[in-house]
Structures are given as structure tokens and as C-alpha cells.
Amino acid sequence: MRSRWTWRLVALPGVAWLSVFFLVAFYAVMAVAFGNQDTLSQPIPHWNPLDWNVGYVLDTLDNFFSGGPFLKVSIRTIEFVAIAVALSLLIGYPVAYFTARHAGRWRGAILLALILPLWINYLMRMLAWINLLAPDGIGSDVLHSVGIEKLFLTMGLLDEPGGWLNGQPTTVILALLYGYIPFFILPLFVAIERIDRRHIEAARDLGGSPASAFFRVTLPLSVPGILAGAVLISLPMFGDYYTADLVSASTQTNMMGNQIDEFMRQGSEKVTGAALTLLLSVFLLGLMFYYLRTTRRAGTTAQTT
Amino acid sequence: MAHPKDKPGISRRQFARGAAGAVAGAGVAAGLAACENTTTPVGAEAAGATGAAAELVVQKPTGPGGLPLPRTDNSVTWAITDENKPVKDGRSPEQGPLRIYNYADYLDPVTIKRFQKQFGTKVQIATYNSAEEAVAKLASGAVDFDLIVGLTGANVVDLIAQKLLAPLNHSYLPNLEKNVWAPLADPFYDRGSRYTVPYVVWMDGIGWRNDKLKEDVAGMDVPWDIFWHAQAYRGKVGILDDRRDALSMPMQRDAMRKGVRADLNTEDEKLVEKAQSDLSELSGICNPKVTITDYQTLPEAKTVLHHSWSGDLLSAAFYYMPKGVKADVLSFWGPEENGVVQNDFLCIGRTSKRQVLAHEFINFMLDEKSAYDNFVNFTGYTPPQNGIDAETLLKQALIPKSLQQAVVRPDQFAANQELLQLSVAGQRFWDDAWSKFKAG
Numbered sequence: 001m002r003s004r005w006t007w008r009l010v011a012l013p014g015v016a017w018l019s020v021f022f023l024v025a026f027y028a029v030m031a032v033a034f035g036n037q038d039t040l041s042q043p044i045p046h047w048n049p050l051d052w053n054v055g056y057v058l059d060t061l062d063n064f065f066s067g068g069p070f071l072k073v074s075i076r077t078i079e080f081v082a083i084a085v086a087l088s089l090l091i092g093y094p095v096a097y098f099t100a101r102h103a104g105r106w107r108g109a110i111l112l113a114l115i116l117p118l119w120i121n122y123l124m125r126m127l128a129w130i131n132l133l134a135p136d137g138i139g140s141d142v143l144h145s146v147g148i149e150k151l152f153l154t155m156g157l158l159d160e161p162g163g164w165l166n167g168q169p170t171t172v173i174l175a176l177l178y179g180y181i182p183f184f185i186l187p188l189f190v191a192i193e194r195i196d197r198r199h200i201e202a203a204r205d206l207g208g209s210p211a212s213a214f215f216r217v218t219l220p221l222s223v224p225g226i227l228a229g230a231v232l233i234s235l236p237m238f239g240d241y242y243t244a245d246l247v248s249a250s251t252q253t254n255m256m257g258n259q260i261d262e263f264m265r266q267g268s269e270k271v272t273g274a275a276l277t278l279l280l281s282v283f284l285l286g287l288m289f290y291y292l293r294t295t296r297r298a299g300t301t302a303q304t305t
Numbered sequence: 306m307a308h309p310k311d312k313p314g315i316s317r318r319q320f321a322r323g324a325a326g327a328v329a330g331a332g333v334a335a336g337l338a339a340c341e342n343t344t345t346p347v348g349a350e351a352a353g354a355t356g357a358a359a360e361l362v363v364q365k366p367t368g369p370g371g372l373p374l375p376r377t378d379n380s381v382t383w384a385i386t387d388e389n390k391p392v393k394d395g396r397s398p399e400q401g402p403l404r405i406y407n408y409a410d411y412l413d414p415v416t417i418k419r420f421q422k423q424f425g426t427k428v429q430i431a432t433y434n435s436a437e438e439a440v441a442k443l444a445s446g447a448v449d450f451d452l453i454v455g456l457t458g459a460n461v462v463d464l465i466a467q468k469l470l471a472p473l474n475h476s477y478l479p480n481l482e483k484n485v486w487a488p489l490a491d492p493f494y495d496r497g498s499r500y501t502v503p504y505v506v507w508m509d510g511i512g513w514r515n516d517k518l519k520e521d522v523a524g525m526d527v528p529w530d531i532f533w534h535a536q537a538y539r540g541k542v543g544i545l546d547d548r549r550d551a552l553s554m555p556m557q558r559d560a561m562r563k564g565v566r567a568d569l570n571t572e573d574e575k576l577v578e579k580a581q582s583d584l585s586e587l588s589g590i591c592n593p594k595v596t597i598t599d600y601q602t603l604p605e606a607k608t609v610l611h612h613s614w615s616g617d618l619l620s621a622a623f624y625y626m627p628k629g630v631k632a633d634v635l636s637f638w639g640p641e642e643n644g645v646v647q648n649d650f651l652c653i654g655r656t657s658k659r660q661v662l663a664h665e666f667i668n669f670m671l672d673e674k675s676a677y678d679n680f681v682n683f684t685g686y687t688p689p690q691n692g693i694d695a696e697t698l699l700k701q702a703l704i705p706k707s708l709q710q711a712v713v714r715p716d717q718f719a720a721n722q723e724l725l726q727l728s729v730a731g732q733r734f735w736d737d738a739w740s741k742f743k744a745g
Contacts, residue, residue, distance in 0.1 A: 041732060073744045251595060252592055263736075265438050268729075269736050
């Protein structure tokens with residue numbers, strides 16, 4: 001009995017912190033989105049849900065459903081994030097698998113190498129890429145000499161030689177991938193490491209080839225890690241605006257975050273900005289629930305089979 | 306200009322938003338009407354009328370808070386109210402630090418040091434990224450500054466309506482009359498310079514690398530057309546990341562082609578939408594970047610053609626040329642008429658407790674030496690000083706001939722336009738058009 005109370009007490013500051021800085025802030029966004037603005041273009045939040053004015057949110061929704069600019073930006077954002085997450089999986093899974101299973105005494109060093117870039121501010125890392133990818137930068141030279149540039153050009157993923165910074169969706173996606181991939185690998189590494197090796201041994205004992213043991217045991221058991229990583233990186237990617245701004249700045253690569261930034265920080269329509277923020281949150285909440293449901297199901301299947 | 310209310314039929318959008326906003330605004334408007342801001346010519350006072358009377362007169366659109374919108378043909382004298390009077394004459398400057406709110410890199414640090422030494426005080430600078438951000442933060446009360454640098458006639462009504470400025474006492478500002486171009490010392494958006502004092506002037510134009518572009522931009526019939534013919538420079542073209550400047554660019558092009566005068570403060574939604582669709586065409590043609598970093602990207606040739614503020618080309622020449630690249634590879638063209646020529650101003654925060662010191666700073670910056678140093682050693686933005694012009698700079702070989710046009714002259718103010726504050730409804734569709742452009 002006593003220990004239960006102790007734990008509740010210990011959890012209290014964290015819960016209070018989250019409540020104040022998430023729930024209250026989120027409610028403020030709602031109050032603004034369902035509010036109005038005065039003749040000075042300043043938002044008037046409606047704190048009482050009974051007074052909520054749905055005009056701006058409906059307006060924003062209308063913009064989506066009538067195929068307005070918000071729809072275009074949303075589709076682009078989902079596209080960018082989906083590709084970046086898929087690439088993270090493609091590149092990140094082998095790294096996480098190797099580190100968890102075969103790295104041996106190098107494991108610590110590899111983990112350190114994964115975390116090391118995070119010591120440097122995200123913006124700094126992006127700014128570094130701007131210099132690396134400039135037409136005469138080392139990065140674009142290397143990409144050119146190892147043939148990646150040519151490959152991208154033939155695949156139509158790059159407009160012209162050396163044009164990495166010419167407002168290319170490819171560059172934005174790669175920058176997102178680079179910026180967030182450590183956050184994908186780390187939870188995945190933990191998930192793979194925690195898989196009971198006896199399951200794999202059992203699979204092999206029962207006549208499974210290494211490949212089928214991987215595809216029928218290891219991979220399904222690492223699904224929760226994959227999902228955790230995917231959620232962990234896609235949530236911030238959906239709200240990201242500075243990556244696209246820094247490595248491209250073209251209107252062709254603007255993401256949802258850029259639109260929100262435009263309304264909230266630059267323009268005089270903060271209410272629309274809040275409405276967009278709200279709709280994005282609802283979408284992300286949907287993703288979150290899907291994640292929770294899938295991991296729970298994955299958890300139970302893992303236990304029962 | 307049609308009043309937004311005159312539009313046939315109300316869209317669902319306006320309907321959804323209108324009702325509560327009107328109520329919320331009425332109180333503000335009534336409060337502000339009591340200030341008795343005066344507009345000239347007479348007849349424009351109808352702009353302040355509300356309620357039933359308002360419907361009986363043909364109105365010019367009114368600005369935020371129901372205040373008049375200053376225009377060259379409708380100058381405004383902002384009232385000085387009893388609760389917000391200028392600081393008294395003959396006081397000595399307060400203790401520092403003087404807290405300044407400014408764009409980044411928009412005041413010469415050496416000049417600031419000289420001020421600190423002369424007045425035995427400290428200066429603290431905080432920065433903002435856009436005028437809208439600055440006004441919003443000031444209005445929220447979250448920030449509190451003695452001096453605000455860099456806002457323009459596009460914000461003045463907001464600043465007055467939200468009571469963010471302290472009035473000025475000219476007895477502390479002898480340099481205003483002595484040094485500043487006469488029309489700017491008594492501007493139409495603030496007659497008598499009651500709340501604001503001009504800081505620097507600039508114009509919108511085209512900045513390009515004459516060693517990378519084969520076209521003679523300045524020699525074209527309509528130089529703005531270059532952006533729509535920039536296929537060869539795809540990805541290396543830039544458009545100013547500022548809704549008003551950027552959307553007014555295709556308007557200027559249109560007007561120049563037809564040989565007519567465009568109203569760059571138009572409240573005609575169709576014209577703004579047309580400007581947006583013209584601007585959006587550029588995405589297919591040259592996929593422009595939307596930035597304000599031309600002062601770095603042009604010298605580095607990361608962009609070769611940019612929609613630019615004149616001052617950025619000069620600061621590029623003064624400060625940002627990489628080793629081995631001469632400033633004469635940069636060119637600037639700005640329209641002689643129908644373009645954007647404007648000034649930023651200095652003003653004092655309403656809540657400032659260091660108003661005398663802030664006045665001293667303004668007067669210090671209006672001194673010819675400070676203004677000159679700040680201009681050629683740092684910002685590149687022309688101060689509206691009688692003693693500083695392009696010829697002087699050319700003679701001293703400070704700027705190449707190709708950038709001569711980036712030094713703004715006083716006579717350019719008459720033939721060109723300033724981007725000014727719009728009505729709230731007007732601002733909204735300019736914003737919507739911009740969001741549409743930004744969506745790509």
C-alpha cells in the first residue's frame with residue numbers, strides 16, 4: 001500500500017509538468033482555433049467551449065476538402081515523411097540489427113557514433129549540409145565522384161548536376177532522414193536486443209534457414225521497435241519547417257510546418273494557424289492511436305505464439 | 306479602392322468569421338475614436354465613423370481598430386493623448402541599459418559602441434524576424450523595449466491602434482530637421498513625426514550576378530520579366546520572403562507592361578489573386594527560393610538572380626564578397642516609377658522608462674557621421690541624410706557603378722509607392738494569397 005503511494009508521489013512532478021506544458025498549451029491552441037480575431041488582427045481565444053466559434057476550423061477544413069493549398073501541402077508533407085521513414089527503416093534496420101547482434105566489442109563505439117551527432121544542434125548540422133552540398137562543396141564533389149549524383153540525375157531525383165540546393169524535394173527528404181535517423185535506430189536497437197535468442201535458436205532447431213528465422217521470428221518480434229522508431233521520428237517530422245527552409249526554401253518543398261509558421265509567426269491570421277495546428281494534432285493523434293493498438297496487438301501475439 | 310463591405314454578397318468565409326469579430330472590435334474602435342487622430346484632406350474623417358452613419362458615406366477602407374489608413378493623398382496626424390504625453394524638455398538622459406528591438410544585423414556595432422561611450426551607458430539589442438512578429442510581441446506585452454528599429458508605414462496603424470508607442474519630443478532631436486530629407490521629416494503616415502523618425506530608406510528591385518546572367522536586365526523593356534524568363538537559372542533564383550514585397554512585384558510588372566500606374570496597396574481581391582497566380586507561375590519556370598538571404602547568396606553565387614531590397618545589394622558589396630570576387634559582379638536595378646520605395650523608422654516604446662536616453666539615441670543615429678558609418682560600414686541601407694548620396698560613394702570607390710541604383714534618392718519617393726498598412730479584410734486576402742503561393 002505504501003509503495004503504491006510512493007510511486008504516485010514520485011510520478012507527480014512529471015505528470016504535473018506534462019499537464020501544464022502540454023494540456024494547457026494544447027487547450028490554448030484550441031481556444032484560439034475556436035476563437036476569433038479582433039479588428040487589430042489579434043486572436044481572441046474563446047476559453048469556454050460553449051462559446052466556441054467553428055468558423056475558422058471549418059474554413060480550414062474546407063480548404064482541405066475543396067483541394068485548396070492546404071491539401072497540396074498535406075499530401076506533400078505526408079509524402080516526404082513517409083519516404084523519409086521508409087528510408088530510415090531501410091538504412092536503420094541493418095545498423096540496429098548489426099549493433100544488437102553482431103557488433104561484439106564495437107557495440108559501445110557504434111552506439112556512441114550514433115549519439116555523437118546529437119551533441120551538435122540540429123540547425124548547425126543542417127547549416128553544415130548547406131556548405132557541403134553547395135555546387136563547389138565537398139559533399140557534392142563526393143556525391144559526384146562516387147556516381148550518386150549521376151544515379152539521381154538519371155532517376156529524375158535531381159534537376160541538374162550540383163543542384164542539390166536548388167529547391168529539390170530529394171534534398172529535403174535526405175536532410176530529414178539524416179536529421180532524425182538516430183532516433184529511429186536507438187529504440188529499434190533496444191527492441192532487437194531484447195528479443196529472446198532462444199526463439200531464434202528454436203526456429204533454427206526446427207529446421208528454419210537463417211533467412212526464414214529472420215523473417216519469421218526476428219522481424220515480427222522487432223515490429224514494436226520499428227513502430228516506436230517510426231512514430232518517434234515521424235511526429236517531429238510532420239511539424240518540421242526549418243529543414244525545408246534551410247536546404248531548399250522553394251515553395252515546391254514547403255511542408256505543413258512551414259504553413260503554420262507562416263500564419264503564426266509572420267502573418268496576421270493566427271487563428272487559421274491555430275486551426276491548422278489543431279488539425280495536424282488530430283491527424284498525429286490518429287497515428288498515435290494506431291501505433292498503440294498495433295504495439296499492443298504485437299505484444300499479445302508475441303506472447304501467445 | 307472598394308471598401309470590403311461593398312463586395313456583392315458575403316462569402317461563407319466572411320460570414321463565419323465576421324460576427325464575433327465585429328463585436329469584439331467595436332469596443333476597441335470606440336475607444337480609439339476618442340483619440341481624435343486627424344486626417345487630411347477633410348472628408349476623410351468619415352473613415353472614423355462607425356455604425357449607421359458609416360453606411361451613409363462612401364468610405365475609404367479603415368485600418369486596424371477603425372483608424373484611418375494613411376496614404377499619400379490621405380495623410381494622418383496621430384493624436385497625442387493626455388495619458389500618453391511626450392517626455393518633458395531639458396531632462397538629462399536616464400541610466401541605461403537602453404533596450405533596442407531590431408532586425409538582426411541592422412545597426413553597426415562600432416557606432417553603438419561610440420554611443421555607449423559618449424553617453425556612458427549600455428545598449429542591449431534583441432532581434433525579431435519579421436515586422437508582424439515584432440508588432441505581435443509588442444502588443445502581447447511579452448516584450449518591453451525603449452527603442453524599436455525597422456518598422457514601416459505598413460505597421461504604423463497597428464502600433465498606434467494598440468497603443469505601443471510613446472510620442473516624441475523634438476527638442477531632443479535637433480538632427481531631424483537639420484539632416485533628414487525634408488519630406489521624410491514630416492511623412493504622410495505620421496505628420497509632424499509625432500511618433501516616428503525615419504531610419505533608413507530602401508527600394509525593391511532586382512539584384513543579379515552580371516557575370517552569370519547573359520541578359521542585360523536593366524536594358525529590358527520590363528526588367529521584371531526576367532523572372533518569367535529565368536528557365537536557364539532554375540534553382541538559382543530568389544524571391545523576397547515578404548508577402549507585401551513579393552506579391553507587389555507581379556503587380557509592378559503588369560503595370561509596367563501596360564504603362565499604367567498600379568496601386569500596390571490595393572484592396573481589390575482579384576488583383577491580389579492575379580498577382581499570386583503570376584507569382585506561382587515562377588515555380589514551374591525557375592523554382593525560386595523564397596528568402597531574404599540574398600546578401601549572402603548573391604556574393605557566393607548560390608543565387609544569381611534575386612528579387613531584392615536595395616540595401617542588401619550594398620551590404621553584400623560592403624561586407625559579404627568572398628575572397629577573389631569583386632563587388633562589380635553584382636548589379637542592381639530598381640524601377641524609376643511605380644515601384645516600392647520606402648523607409649524604416651525608429652520609435653520609442655510606450656512603456657519605456659528611458660525615454661530621454663532613447664531620444665538621444667535617435668538623435669545620435671540621425672547625426673551624419675553615425676548615419677554614414679552605420680550605412681557604409683555595416684547595414685548597406687541608405688540613411689535619408691542630406692549629406693549622403695550615390696555620387697559621394699562612387700567617388701570614394703565604395704560601390705561599383707553597377708550598384709549605383711541601390712542608393713535611394715529623395716526624389717524617388719514621389720514617383721514610387723510605399724507598402725502601407727491595409728484594412729483588416731484587405732490584409733486577410735493578401736495573407737491568403739501568400740499562403741497559397743507558399744503552398745507551391
